Every structure is written in C-alpha cells, then in structure tokens.
Amino acid sequence: MMRRRHLLATAAACAAPAGAMAQVRAAAPACPSQRGDVVGLVLEGTGGPAGAVAVFGQAFRPGDVPDAGAGRAALRARLPDGRPVPVQVDVKARHPDGSARWAVVALSCPALPRGSRQGVVLSAAAEAAGPAMDTAAALSGRQAVVTVRGAGGAEWRLDLLPAFRAALAEAPWQAGPLAVAARISAAVSPAAAGGVASLRLVADVALRADGALWVEAWFRNDVAMRPNGGEAAYAAQLVLDGRTALEVTIPRQFQYTGWGRLVGSVRAGTAPWVRHDAAYLADAAAVARYDLSTGVDEAVLARMGQAVTTPAWAAPLTARGIAQDMGQTGGRPDIGPATMPQAAWLITGDPRAAAYALGQAEAAGSIPWHYWDPSGGAGSGGWIDTRRWPRLWSDGRGGPAPGGLMQPVAGDTGWRADCAHQPDLNFVPYLLTGRRALLDNLQAQASWCVVSQWPAPAARGAAGAAGPGEGVNVVRGNQVRGAAWSLRQLENAAWVSPDADPNRPWLRAAAAGNWAWIRAQIPAWTAAQGEAHGWIPGEYGSAGVLPPWQQDYFASTAAIAARRGDEAARAVLTWMANFLVGRFAAADRGFTRNDGAAYLIANLSSGGQPLGSWAAIGEATRARGLSNGNGWGKSEGDYVQLAMASLAAVSDALGSEKAAQAYGWLAGTGAPFTRAQDFARDPVFHIVPRGRAGARCAP
Template sequence: MMRRRDLLAAAAVCAAPAGAVAQVRAVAPACPSQRGDVVGLVLEGTGGSAGSVAVFGQAFRPGDVPDAGAGRAALSARLSDGRPVPVQVDVKTRHPDGSARWAVIALACPALARGSRQGVVLSATAAAPGPALDTAAALAGRQAIVTVRSPGGAEWRMDLLPAFRAALAEAPWQAGPLAVAARVSAAVSPAAAGGVASLRLVADVALRADGSLWVEAWFRNDVAMRPNGGEAAYAAQLVLDGRTALETTIPKQSQYTAWGRLVGAVRSGTAPWVRHDAAYLADAAAVARYDLATGVDEGVLARMAQSVAAPGWAVPLAPRGITQDMGQTGGRADIGPATMPQAVWLMTGDPRAAAYSLGQAEAAGAIPWHYWDPSGGAGNGGWIDTRRWPRLWSDGRGGPAPGGLMQPVAGDTGWKVDCAHQPDLNFVPFLLTGRRALLDNLQAQASWCVVSQWPAPAARGAPGAAGPGEGVNVVRGNQVRGAAWSLRQLENASWASPDADPNRPWLRSAAAGNWAWIRAQIPAWTAAQGEAHGWIPGEYGASGVLPPWQQDYFAFTAAITARRGDEAARAVLTWMANFLVGRFGAADRGFARNDGAAYLVANLSSSGQALASWAAMGEAMRARGLSNGSGWGKSEGDYAQLALASLASVSDALGSEKAAQAYAWLAGAGAPFTRAQDFARDPVFNIVPRGRGGARCGP
C-alpha cells in the first residue's frame, strides 16, 4: 500500500542533496497564436512511425469548439511549426450553448524519436475530413477471440469482431477516418464461470488508421438482483491476430468486482504520449487548479515507477496501492479532489504518474461496489439506481431483496468500503484518456454512494416523501467528508457521462437533488449559526466541535460544481464562504486568525446550541484548549494545506477577493507543511487561485 508518508519517504531517499532537489515540472504546451486556436498540447515520442494514431480525451471551455452538427465539431490541428495534423473529434458531452464540453480526440502523429517532443495546437477551424476508415478492409484477416474456461473444463468462447461490426452500426464510441470503436458485451456461460450467472464480458474494441487493433476486455462479475450470482472461478484468454495477448487464471473473483486490461495488435509502433495543458483543463472546470510552478520531487515519480514495475502490479484484482480498509484515516495518497498520483500527472504530464494512476483506475474494479442491473438504464442495462430500487440499501443490514442485495457482499473480499474515505480513482484517468471502461468504474461508484446510504423512512419513494433530494440524499445524517466525497462522485460521474448515456439522467438528478436539498436548508442553518454561519452540519464523532478541514473537503466539491455552471452549488458555496473565508478575518471579533486552520473548531455550546458569533467560538476555543493562539500547535498535519486549497477554490469559483487575500496571508504565515518543498513532495492539495500556478505555454 502506498500512503502519502511512503511517497514522502521515497522523495527524501531519491532526491538530490539539500538545496539541489531534482524536481519535475510540466512541459509547456504549444501556445495558441491564431484566430480560432483553442489549446496547445505536447506529443512525446515513443519511436512510432509517422501516422500512428494517438487517442485521448479533451475537455473544452464553453464556446471554444462550436457545434458542427451530427455529433461533430469543427476542429483542426497543426504542429508548432505549422504543419497540419489529421484529427478526428467525437463529441460526447456539450455545454448548454451546444459547444463541445468533452470529446474523444484522435491524432495521426508525426514520427518522433523516443523522448523527443513536438507541440500541437487544436483549433476550432474546419478541416477537410478524410475518407471514412474502411472497416471491412481493416478487419480482413484480423482476429479477436475471448475464451473463458471453468476449473472443471467447461468453455465459453466469443468472437468479438462480428459483434464489433454490429455495434459500430448501432452505437459507435468513435467513428471517423482515423479511428472506429464500439463496445460488445455478453453474459458468460455459468458453466464456464464456475457455476455463477453474474459474470459478464465487456469489451471495447477499436480499429485505427495505422492498422492497430485494440481491445480493452473487462471481466465484470457484477450482475446484481438476479438469481445465481456469487463468486466466480475461471481462466481467461484473449487472442489477437493469432497471438495470445492476455491469459490468466482467476481462482476467486468476488461478486460486484471487475478487472480488465487494454491490449493491442500494433503494426506501426506505439503512438506518441499526449501531455495535456492542465491550466486549460482547470479553465474548463474539468479539474482543480493545480500549481504547475511548484514541480514534483523526482523521488515521488521514481517510487511510482518502481511500483508499476513490480511483479505484483500485473496481477488481476490486486489493489495497486489503494487503501483496502477505507476506514483508515490520516494522510492518504488516494484521498482528495483527485488522488495524489493524479495530481502529479496533471502537474507534470509525466508518463510514470499516468501509468500509476491508470493502474489504480483499473484496480478500482476490484472494489466490491459495482452493482449492474441488466434491466436498468434505458432497459438494456445500467448501474443500480433508486428509480428501479427505491428501498435498496447495499449494507448487509438492508435485509432480503428488494431492501438489500439479492446476494450480500461477501465478508472476505479484502475490502472495507467507506464513503467518508473513498478515493476517486477513475475520473481524471477517464477525462485524459477516453477509456470507456474507466467511466464504468466511475458510474458504478457514484451509484454505490447513493445505495450505500441508509434509506430513511421519508427518503426513497415512501408515502408522503417529497422535497429535493429525497431518495438520493447523501448529505443528511452523513459525515461532512462522506457527503463531500459522495457528491464528488455523483458530480464527476454525471459531468463525464456522455449526453446519450442511459445512466446520466439518474446521476444528474441525484447530484442536483442533493444540491437543491442543501440550498433549501440554508435559511434555517443561517438562523441557527448566526454571524459565523456557513458550516455544513454533520456527524463529526466529537461533541461540540467541527473539523474545519471537512468543510474544506466539501468546498472542493462545491467549487468545481459551481464552476461547471450549477447555480445551486454556487449558492451553497457562497453561503459557505462566510465561514471558510471568515475564519481568517475575525481576529478583531475574538477568533484567532491562526485558528482557521486548527484541527478542531468549537461550534456548539454545552447544551448543543450553535455558537452564533466569532467571539463565542473564539472564547470556547481557548477554554477547551483547542486554540493555536499566535502559533500552530493545533495545526500539525495537512490542515493548513486544506485551508489554502479551499480558499483558492472559493476564490476561483466565486471571484472572491476576500478569499484571495486570506489565501495570500495563510500562504505566507509559516503554517506547517505549506512551503514549496512540502507541496513538491506532497502535491495532492497544491491548489491555487486563478492567476497563479506558473507559465501557460511555451514557444
């Protein structure tokens, strides 16, 4: 398990001597310089031939890439020296004005020696489309066959390519001159799966103009609310063009888990690695605004590379550094607006961080929170939702179906899931790669966030149930950190899901319902909390106090949602800002400035009433021994980092000058672990206000 302290230790071991620590920073992308230019990227060579096709995901700001009709967008590409580059764009989501919000991009790349770099600019100008890829000719003589065999010898076999041809005609993921891709899936024979009927094969197949054939095959033992589900045992093999591309034996796969791999039959070498412009992605409200100027210690990346190279990394269903007992607290590399490796990926573009992050995204399939409803979505299958299962509580206390799962989650999976400490392992990897299987993992986790909550009597379709958020509420009665991370999952899953995805309507309504519910509570909460209002009530596990860092967690989710245009989330964040920012500006009213980043803040009297003024809070802090006074003794941890990140997020989302001023003060106040070298070794919360963060582009 790689925890943040392990990465810090690795950085100390692998770094150069004091004063000469090796740091890795993002490569400046090519600068947009012409009318219609949108964003610059960097191609990093892998030794592939000219014309090798790179496929990746790209988010866009509103209005940058106008609608060109038929699911397309007017987009062209050129190298930094002006040479045009063939490009294909498949738009998956759109802004309210119809412009592209997120798309899968394919580029026919130039030949680049390994390690060499070439800038490329995407421009919202029409380019003459090339001829459509001749799928029939490209598939001639190709082969993609999956075989599943039980320990007893029963065999199930699927030829993927005939199903792929049919899927391309019905629902392609990509369709154009450079790449075609589509999904094929089928139930695996129970006899071949070890006697259970819950195992599915889900394969994303792609052909590219460079002659490569790609298959991302996932074995999902996730069918829920149907008879005969349970633990699967089998051997799996994938043959591509006569070569065994994937072969393994799975002696035990718990229900509600999955594993998969992306493999390819490549003819012209691997396409260049694509380095994104993280500052542009932040402008597009896809990710938080990370500080690109700080850099990341080389030792952190070296440790990631060591982990990926270790033999155990390749084992299906291995945790790959994810904390399996999610109830564990403390500094963890997998908790934040994004995980630490993902933050490093965004801040540096380094392939080592990408490989680690993508490996963990795959490993997320092993977490037993994948509940597939074969009749869900639009009727052809989807992740469990409360429209069809209003009483479902996935906890073992849910009882027999439909109150609980038809087959309860086994107690020997090796995982203990917990909404208050859940990582988001798939959003950033899906955002940057467009790998559809990672969206599955993201959506499944978001579904779990709702059905893992106890359905209160008034909540899920009970007589008399009414009001926003009923049936999907992940905030009421929850720890604030649990509410923050659950809403993070709902928001990211609904934002990332394609407009036509059958899971998206419920995910969007679940997220919106929660924001509407919180917004509806604001008048009552304000009346109770008084002058110092702005903190989300919740279960804290301690009497009379709140951990302000949990409010910071919630602020991250509220801020990114507000920046994506959600007015309810903006209203919630505006209300929260009174506390989040005010805690650093109430010294003249008796609340010590340094206490804004204390581990605990006194918020309730001995009778359980809210302390309704900064003076009352400050007096209680001193009386209970919680105050920092003029020092930082109660802030030993990442609490100041969290406060800085939430102030930056408030400033970015609301344009708050007070938040920016509070950020500037705290950044220079000498609080623990807020030096540049601290963030270089531990960058998960290295989030800054708009206008900070280093150079935007290069020559």
C-alpha cells in the first residue's frame, strides 16, 4: 500500500517553536598537539572533588592506539598545560591491524566547579596502566543485594558481591587501578517471578577508585525457546550499602522485554560529564559526519531536559517518546543513522540530549524483540541466531517451534515492531558510555532483524541452498528502507561488539553475508537498469515508481560500512553512486535535476521492466505528474535533506568529487528544510562532506 509522505516534523516532546533561536554548539575539545596525541575531550564539572572517576566509551581510528603486546593497549591523559591525568583503558574491539577500535576508558578527574569545562587529551602510551585495585579491601563492608518477590510471597535473593568477586576472576569487563567491573547473570526463581521460567537478572557491577559502587540491574524476561516462558509479575528491590537504591513493583512484564536502571553508592561526589569529539568519531567511522557549526536549538534541548524529569519518565517499561507503532509514518525524529536526540548529543555534547537518548536506550528494552537463547552464543547464552534456529520466524505466522517462537509475542504489548521504520536506540549511547546493558539491547535488535524476516525455503538452510547471505538475508524481498535499517543494526552491532563476545561471529557473518549477496547481484541489476543503474530493487508499495529517499537511507548504511573497511559494502556504494550522484547530473540527458530529490520518480515501464535511460525515467516521471520541474513542489519533506546526506556520505566514503559538487549545488538551491534553522531544530540528517563540519578543537 502507498505510504503517506514522510513530512519533516519534530516530535512534540522535542519540537521547537518557530522564530528566533538560541543555538547550542559543542565545546571545542583540546587540540592534540604532541607526538602520540590521539583525541581531545572536554570535561564538564559537576562539583565533585579531585579523583572522581569518569567512565565512558571511546572509538579510535586505525593505528591511533597500537597493540602494546599481550593483547593490551595503553593510553596517557593530560591537561592542555601538561599535567597528567590518571587513565585506564580496557580495549574491547580491535581493528584488523591490532590497534584499538573501541574501548572503555576511565579517568581520575580534576576537581571542577559545576558547569566549568576542562580540556583533556588522550595519547598513545608505551606502557599500560598499573595493576588492578585491591578489590577485597575496596569491597570490605560494602553491600549489594537484589531481592525479587512474587505475589504469593515467594522470595528470591542474590547477594551480588560474592558473585562479583567470582566474575572478576573469570571475565572482568574492566580491570585496572581506577575501575573494576564484571557481570552477574542468574535465573530468577519461577515462584518469585509470577510462575514463569523466562525471567533473569543481569547485573553489571563496577567498583571505582573513588569509592563509588555502581550497579546496573536489568530484569530481562527474555528467555526464548524454552518451556514455561510467559508474562512475569514481581516486586524487585536493590539495596546498596544499607540504602534502598531501587524498589519497584512490576504487575505485568511481557515476555521478550527487559528493563533496568543504573544506580550507585557514591562517596566522593559525581564525576565530571565527558563531552566527546564528534569529528574524531566520524574520522574513526563510528558515526556519520555531522555538521558541528550549526548547533542545536536551545528550545529542543530544553524540552528534552524537561521530559526526563517527569514522573512518567521514571516508570519502568514505558516508551519514553519512542513511536510504539513503528509503522507510523510522517515526521519521525527517530529514523536515520541515529535518532534526533543522539544526533543532538553528538553535535553539542549537551547532557540534556544525552539523558534523553540514554533514557530511550533503556526504554528500548520494553520492545518485545529480545530473544535470549540460554544455549546460544558459545554455548553459555546468546541472542537467537540462525545457526541454531535456521527455520525460526518470530512473526506469529511462524507456527509452532522451531518454525516459530515457543511462546508467541503477546498481541497486547502496545508495540508494533517494523523493520522498515525501526530506530537504532542503543548504538550511539553504548558507543559513548560503555554501558554493557545497552550493547545487549543493540545485539538483540540486530538478531530480531534477521529472525523477523520470513525464512523463505531458498533463504534458510534448505537443501541445496548456498551462496552469500543465505540464512541471514535482510535485503531480498524487503522494502529498501527495511533493508537499510536492518543492515544498519547488523553492521553497528558487529562493529562495536567486543572481539570476545560470543554473539559477534554470527553478527559479523550476517552483515558480511548481506553485503556479499548485494555485491553478487550487481552485474544482473546493472544489465537491467542500464544507464541509470545504481538503485537497490525492493518492495515500494506503488507500481512503477521508486522513492529516491529510500536509496538515500540505504546509502547511509553502505557508506558507514565502506568507511569501516568492508570491501563488499564499498563496491555496493560505488555502484549506487552512479544513481545517487547521477540523478543530479543528467539534465542534459533528459532528467530534471530537481527530481533527484522528488518524493517519487518513475523507474519501471508499464510492463514492469526497468527504464534503461535517464531520458526515459525523466519522461515517465513528468508524464505521471511526479516531477518537480524547476521548483520543489514534490519535495515538501525531508527528501532534499536525505539527498544531501547521501551525497555527503558518498563524498566522504569514496572521495567522490562529483558527489561533493552535487552536494554543494543542492545545498545552495534554497530547497525546503535546508536552512540552518531547519537543521538546528532537527539535526538527524545534518550530515556533510569531509571538511565542512566546522571547527574541531581549541588550543
């Protein structure tokens, strides 16, 4: 069916009134200026004392933080005046050359008055940080106890600290002088969980050198393909150092959902807020290259800041502004390479945008697409994958297990997940914070992207099925936007998952298989599409037409994968560039330039065959009343923004001068929603070519 136009608007919770705006821009990070310097950051004071430990995630460019031997890497940190700052780095993922790709970093920060800012520079070091702290001494006299009670009075209790000590010895998440962290997972007694065997506690416990004890406790009712799963009902309590840090009653938690909170017993005061260098993150191919010069409307940030203080925001298992009916079209601030709050966070570093984005990352746990396989991964648990479940279709039409879920997703969850309109709620929050629970959410969604697709006999494990992408294909037969966002999830989850994570091999194989499959189709698609080749075939809902903006969606995913080194993705993007760039350079061949960003253009003949030339496409587009002509009447939405973002990504990933020229032309046309104030109010697609992103650092 025809979707109504994707009109540009910002959700009511984040909208800004028209008129004059105060724009918030990122604080310039300290400039790397010495040999070995890698990246500058900004610390924003909270009034805490010297020595408060800030922990965050940081991506690195290939080669910037070399392997220091024995699988280690080392960093130093200093203030711009040269004073050293104690630092600890725990590398989780590496580039092919062995250098750090993504790590959890801890800083022992200087004392900073609330609101003050201090630059800090991270540098590659010759030696790793010192030995881990004395955990036994640091935990002496501490307490962390979780209790779960069922309606009938049954109680399940777990003392986290003995389990924490054991987990640190076996598989620490952080291990050094500033921070130690590890994960505890345990099945909750069915009697305490309302009679179901699908509820588990996943607690990430961290102890820091400043004396803070942090627990991120998640109650995940997500065990799949096992008997006795279903809706859970319970009361939960977490006591930290004699204080009730968390207490809540959950009358009904649907299966395949989770919720959690990060709470702490903080003795020394809160550590400073860390503002990342978004330009460096773009150079590292972690995120798109956002324009940092325009900033974000203060009113947008103020509304986000207000939203997170409401009582409704604090309640578990609520949507927190996420579109629960994901099939909903129209203005959606959550659809893109990142969500609008995440883009605002990257562009400004503002804690209000971060709090909103992190709140939505937590709320993503309530979407019923979390399928935990206790025997998955390397055998001790992992998200559902098609190696173990090749026939699984999580849709209710999958039938009895193993064709479908053993317990189908309930029909009254309030959520309708849709791969064509799914937001990525967790990649950026995990990337910037290192909160492990958000990686869980990211990986679970990536798994769902595969098992929610109908496993056609030729696609999953059928006799004789072979070739790239079999068993994991999210492109074939899908809407192009669905393929774009599903591949976005697989690509992001595979790229940022720790090298030792048992889910990573399947995620990497799934992403690579899809890129290889698309690449294998290029010769046939080129022959069919002719001169204007470069558009991904898919289900569009309207006969004979193509929405260019869906190709732009797909290009954003292909570009980030290409920039991360995937050669198949680069080949796909290179092929797509013929269409993506060519639509703005074919006026002399009969295709109106402004129609490159029209809502729809004609692409098939009345007989369903691809139109083989720009002239034929242009003539059919005009004949069907779809052409912009010399104006923009068919682009009254974010379609020009999308085209600009696509051209910028092609320019960045491929070094295409033609794409950069087309971007420059389009940016100067005055097309709808391309003014600076439009991007300041909704920066989701404010993506620019390399060199146009604004000032990077301060001396």
